[in-house]
Amino acid sequence: MIGTCKLCGEQRQLKKSHIIPRSYYRSAKRGQGQLIKIKDDQDTAPMLINSDPKEPLLCQDCEQFLSDNYEREGTRLFKPSRDRRHQVVRMGEYVKFKGFKYRLTYLYFLSILWRAAVSRLPQYAGVELAGIEPYVRDCLRRKHLDLNPQIRIDHFIKLGIVRVVDRTGAVPDSLLKGAILDMNRSLGKPASTQGALFYFMVDGFLIVYVLKPEPSLEQLRTARFEFQVPDRSSVKIRFLDIQEVAEISNVMAAAIRKAQEHPEAGPQ
Numbered sequence: 070m071i072g073t074c075k076l077c078g079e080q081r082q083l084k085k086s087h088i089i090p091r092s093y094y095r096s097a098k099r100g101q102g103q104l105i106k107i108k109d110d111q112d113t114a115p116m117l118i119n120s121d122p123k124e125p126l127l128c129q130d131c132e133q134f135l136s137d138n139y140e141r142e143g144t145r146l147f148k149p150s151r152d153r154r155h156q157v158v159r160m161g162e163y164v165k166f167k168g169f170k171y172r173l174t175y176l177y178f179l180s181i182l183w184r185a186a187v188s189r190l191p192q193y194a195g196v197e198l199a200g201i202e203p204y205v206r207d208c209l210r211r212k213h214l215d216l217n218p219q220i221r222i223d224h225f226i227k228l229g230i231v232r233v234v235d236r237t238g239a240v241p242d243s244l245l246k247g248a249i250l251d252m253n254r255s256l257g258k259p260a261s262t263q264g265a266l267f268y269f270m271v272d273g274f275l276i277v278y279v280l281k282p283e284p285s286l287e288q289l290r291t292a293r294f295e296f297q298v299p300d301r302s303s304v305k306i307r308f309l310d311i312q313e314v315a316e317i318s319n320v321m322a323a324a325i326r327k328a329q330e331h332p333e334a335g336p337q
C-alpha cells in the first residue's frame with residue numbers, strides 16, 4: 070500500500086508495522102503467554118488475543134532505521150545475557166541493569182509510544198501526544214534527546230520501569246512474564262486531570278510514560294516521579310506488587326479466571 074510514512078513524511082510503499090515490537094509477541098507465544106488487551110473503561114471485559122496488531126505506518130527505510138537504531142538494543146534489555154557488561158541481575162528487592170544505555174533505551178521506548186500515538190487502530194485512540202508529536206518524531210530521527218540546549222524530550226515525557234511481581238503468589242510469575250498488556254492510557258484520575266500517563270507491560274516489566282505539565286521550565290527539568298529511569302549506566306528497577314496497580318491486578322485476575330472457566334478454549 071502506498072501512503073505517507075509517519076516518520077519521514079514521504080509518499081512510499083508502507084510496511085505493516087507493529088506497535089509493540091514483534092520479538093515480544095514471539096517470546097510470549099513460545100511460553101504460556103497470552104496477549105491481554107484491556108479497554109479504557111470498566112464495563113468491557115479484558116480480551117485475550119493471540120494476534121498482534123499491525124498497520125501500514127512506515128516505509129521500509131524508516132522501519133529499518135528504528136529497528137537498527139533502537140530495537141536491537143531495546144528488545145534485549147529484559148532478556149538474560151551472558152555478556153557481563155549487559156546484564157539483568159535480580160537482587161533482593163530490585164532488578165539491576167548493568168551496561169544500561171539510557172539514551173538509546175529511552176528513544177526505544179519513546180518509539181513504541183510514538184507508534185501507538187500515530188496509529189489509527191481503534192485500540193490506541195486514547196494514546197496521543199498532541200502538540201509534542203513533531204518533537205518526538207524529530208528526536209527519533211536525529212537520535213537525540215535535546216530539543217534545544219536547555220530542554221530535552223525526557224523532561225516532557227518521563228519514562229519509568231518497574232518489575233511487576235505478586236507477593237501472594239496468586240498470579241504466577243510465568244503469567245506475568247508471558248503476558249503482554251497493550252499500550253493503554255491510565256484510568257487514574259490524577260493523570261487525566263494533570264497530564265497523561267500511558268503504559269504497557271512485557272516480560273513482567275511495566276513501562277510507564279508520564280506527561281505532566283509543570284509551572285516552570287526549571288520544575289519541568291527537575292521534577293521526577295518514583296519509578297523514573299535515571300540517566301545512568303547502572304540502573305535499579307524496583308519491584309512493584311501487583312496489588313498496588315489495580316488496572317493490572319484486575320486484568321490478570323480476569324485472565325486467570327477466564328483460563329480456569331474455559332481451559333479448552335485458549336486465547337481468542
Ligand SMILES: [Zn+2]
Pocket residue numbers: 074075076077078079081127128129130131132
Ligand atoms: Zn519513511
